[in-house]
Amino acid sequence: MGGGGGRDPTAEGRFIRAVPRDAERVRFTIDGRPAEAWSGDSLLAAILVTQPSLRQHEFDGGARAGFCLMGACQDCWVWSEKGERLRACTTPVAPGMAILTAPPMERFPHG
Amino acid sequence: MAEVVIVGAGPAGIRAAGVLAAQGLRPILVDEGRQAGGQGYRHPSPGLALDMDALMGTEAGKYRALHADFAELLPLIDYRPRTLVWGIEERRLHCMRDGRQMTIPFDVLVIATGAMDRVAPLPGWTLPGVFTLGGAQAVLKDQGCLIGRRVAFLGASPLLSLAALQYRKLSAQVVAVCDTSPFRDKIAALPRLAAVPRTLARGIAYLAALKSARVPLFHGVTPLAIEGDREVTALRFLDGRGRERRITCDAVALGYGLKPETQLAELAGARFAFDAHFRLWLPVTDEDGRAGEGLYLAGDGATIGGADAAEASGTLAALAVLHDLGLRPSVDERPALRRRLARLRRFQHGLARAFRWPGPALSRVPDEVTVCRCEHVTAGDIRRAMDADLGPVDVNRVKAITRCGMGRCQGRVCGPALQEIAAAHAGLEAEAVGRLRGQAPVKPIPIGLLAEEHA
Ligand SMILES: Cc1cc2nc3c(=O)[nH]c(=O)nc-3n(C[C@H](O)[C@H](O)[C@H](O)COP(=O)(O)OP(=O)(O)OC[C@H]3O[C@@H](n4cnc5c(N)ncnc54)[C@H](O)[C@@H]3O)c2cc1C
Ligand code: FES
Numbered sequence: 001m002g003g004g005g006g007r008d009p010t011a012e013g014r015f016i017r018a019v020p021r022d023a024e025r026v027r028f029t030i031d032g033r034p035a036e037a038w039s040g041d042s043l044l045a046a047i048l049v050t051q052p053s054l055r056q057h058e059f060d061g062g063a064r065a066g067f068c069l070m071g072a073c074q075d076c077w078v079w080s081e082k083g084e085r086l087r088a089c090t091t092p093v094a095p096g097m098a099i100l101t102a103p104p105m106e107r108f109p110h111g
Numbered sequence: 112m113a114e115v116v117i118v119g120a121g122p123a124g125i126r127a128a129g130v131l132a133a134q135g136l137r138p139i140l141v142d143e144g145r146q147a148g149g150q151g152y153r154h155p156s157p158g159l160a161l162d163m164d165a166l167m168g169t170e171a172g173k174y175r176a177l178h179a180d181f182a183e184l185l186p187l188i189d190y191r192p193r194t195l196v197w198g199i200e201e202r203r204l205h206c207m208r209d210g211r212q213m214t215i216p217f218d219v220l221v222i223a224t225g226a227m228d229r230v231a232p233l234p235g236w237t238l239p240g241v242f243t244l245g246g247a248q249a250v251l252k253d254q255g256c257l258i259g260r261r262v263a264f265l266g267a268s269p270l271l272s273l274a275a276l277q278y279r280k281l282s283a284q285v286v287a288v289c290d291t292s293p294f295r296d297k298i299a300a301l302p303r304l305a306a307v308p309r310t311l312a313r314g315i316a317y318l319a320a321l322k323s324a325r326v327p328l329f330h331g332v333t334p335l336a337i338e339g340d341r342e343v344t345a346l347r348f349l350d351g352r353g354r355e356r357r358i359t360c361d362a363v364a365l366g367y368g369l370k371p372e373t374q375l376a377e378l379a380g381a382r383f384a385f386d387a388h389f390r391l392w393l394p395v396t397d398e399d400g401r402a403g404e405g406l407y408l409a410g411d412g413a414t415i416g417g418a419d420a421a422e423a424s425g426t427l428a429a430l431a432v433l434h435d436l437g438l439r440p441s442v443d444e445r446p447a448l449r450r451r452l453a454r455l456r457r458f459q460h461g462l463a464r465a466f467r468w469p470g471p472a473l474s475r476v477p478d479e480v481t482v483c484r485c486e487h488v489t490a491g492d493i494r495r496a497m498d499a500d501l502g503p504v505d506v507n508r509v510k511a512i513t514r515c516g517m518g519r520c521q522g523r524v525c526g527p528a529l530q531e532i533a534a535a536h537a538g539l540e541a542e543a544v545g546r547l548r549g550q551a552p553v554k555p556i557p558i559g560l561l562a563e564e565h566a
Contacts, residue, residue: 014239014240014258014259014342014361014362015250015254015256015257015258015259016256016257016259016260016283017255017256018251018255018256018257018281018282018283019159019160019161019255019281020160020255021158021159021160021255022158022160023157023158038158039157039158040156040157040158040159041156041254042156042253042254044250045250045254045256048256049256052239052240052341052342053239053341053342054239057237057484057487059486059487060237060481060487062237062238063238063239063341063342064237064239065239065240065242065342066242066246067237067241067242067243067246067484067524068227068228068242068243068245068246068524069242069243069245069246069247069249069250070150070227070243070245070246070249071143071144071554072227072372072520072523072524072554073243073484073485073520073523073524074485074518074519074520074554074555075484075485075520084557085555085557089250090143090144092145092156
């Protein structure tokens with residue numbers, strides 16, 4: 001499947017910022033990789049403007065990027081380094097956040 | 112004085128709070144969101160240079176009025192944003208705010224929790240790049256983001272063309288608007304749609320605007336698949352004439368109208384009945400929104416009516432509260448509001464006819480398609496479980512066997528599809544397979560919090 005077309009391969013993010021934001025820059029990390037966003041961005045937007053998906057589904061292992069974008073479907077969970085579960089579409093990004101796109105337990109099976 | 116609590120700070124909840132505050136009550140207004148306004152009149156997050164007047168078009172005045180009125184109302188009410196109500200027990204709301212547990216006692220409860228998109232599954236709908244139609248609008252208003260560069264709109268809803276126009280305004284390429292309902296359904300619905308000529312004219316204007324912008328617009332399509340390996344690359348469907356088409360895109364907005372958020376109403380004891388217009392289970396209320404002793408429902412959380420009906424029904428429910436508390440305002444606005452609401456709801460029935468939920472056609476969802484995104488249950492899993500199970504057909508039983516609808520979204524997303532797939536497989540009417548029951552917590556909360564609560 002797949003074939004031609006779809007997302008522009010030169011573009012990194014899935015979401016496109018259509019309007020500028022007048023706010024502070026926020027530095028955070030996604031799976032250890034440094035990233036930048038604006039204060040006021042949701043975690044979901046902050047992540048999806050830089051990469052094509054948000055996380056891997058717990059059961060089917062498929063890539064997911066959220067679905068309802070309004071706090072109802074719970075298909076946008078990501079984790080903080082402490083293991084807190086965050087609903088990315090309704091959680092604002094904050095300076096210094098260290099986001100994991102898979103639950104910490106899966107990454108460190110014995111920790 | 113009676114403690115009145117309103118859940119939901121959308122147009123319905125805000126108008127209800129306004130009526131109560133004007134009578135000197137100080138209602139508590141609880142909302143999960145960070146900002147008041149609800150879905151349709153969602154306010155951009157801080158610092159976003161979004162021209163809401165341009166985006167809201169003809170509805171800009173109402174959007175501004177609601178937010179201005181809310182700002183004036185703020186000192187007169189006890190507004191609690193970022194507060195999820197996750198359970199109701201004996202006149203107490205169980206809530207979570209910023210990760211902390213709290214309860215709010217009430218004498219009178221007004222539930223105005225709004226709605227979310229109803230979706231029909233199709234192959235590929237779990238791929239990154241597929242979002243709900245309402246979500247595509249929400250992320251635009253809230254975050255100033257587009258869900259993709261080349262966006263297809265698929266489903267059956269008047270919001271398809273509205274959202275497509277909003278996306279075009281912000282420079283997205285709208286590659287197709289694919290409406291699964293045939294054009295003749297729109298004609299058939301005209302008598303009911305004529306109940307609100309202004310909104311009908313608005314809908315026709317959207318279609319004309321799409322036409323003149325040369326956006327490919329299809330009626331009566333049969334969706335085949337969203338294609339892609341790790342992400343959306345194309346949408347494949349049969350057009351109204353049965354010709355197969357494949358349209359390249361990087362995002363699909365999917366929506367078949369709205370379904371009310373009724374979980375709290377259920378916990379509060381509301382009764383439900385299957386509504387033939389919407390093919391949805393809706394809570395039963397009287398014409399003013401009463402659903403039980405001290406229980407009132409308003410807005411899209413009661414029945415789908417749109418933003419105008421949400422404001423009217425919120426006002427009406429609050430007037431019913433005052434009336435029942437023996438606080439009668441000098442002028443009785445209720446009869447006029449009831450008439451207005453009846454007209455707005457007749458119009459919504461027209462919309463449900465014009466943009467019909469495919470319902471029974473979901474029997475054709477292929478076995479391998481995921482129905483429940485949370486628990487990864489396919490249509491085939493549902494059918495096989497029903498074939499093996501000899502008991503009476505009931506969606507709660509199918510849920511118990513397959514886990515469809517048991518996941519973290521509590522069947523919000525898969526519920527309507529499960530209803531149709533199960534009914535069709537059993538050869539029964541949709542309502543004959545029962546109603547998926549909900550339970551607390553209505554949205555996931557940290558496990559520690561439940562322990563804290565019951566310690
Ligand atoms: C995603 C989406 C996008 C939409 N976009 C448009 C649009 O662009 N134009 C249009 O005309 N209509 C739109 N609609 C239709 C919309 O339903 C109505 O316009 C209108 O917002 C309904 O008003 P309401 O007050 O009934 O509910 P809402 O406006 O939906 O408000 C309900 C409120 O209740 C809160 N809530 C729900 N559950 C809980 C809980 N358990 N605890 C605490 N708070 C809770 C929510 O946070 C929300 O703020 C949209 C609907 C959805 C779902
Ligand atoms: S995308 Fe649905 S809850 Fe976040």
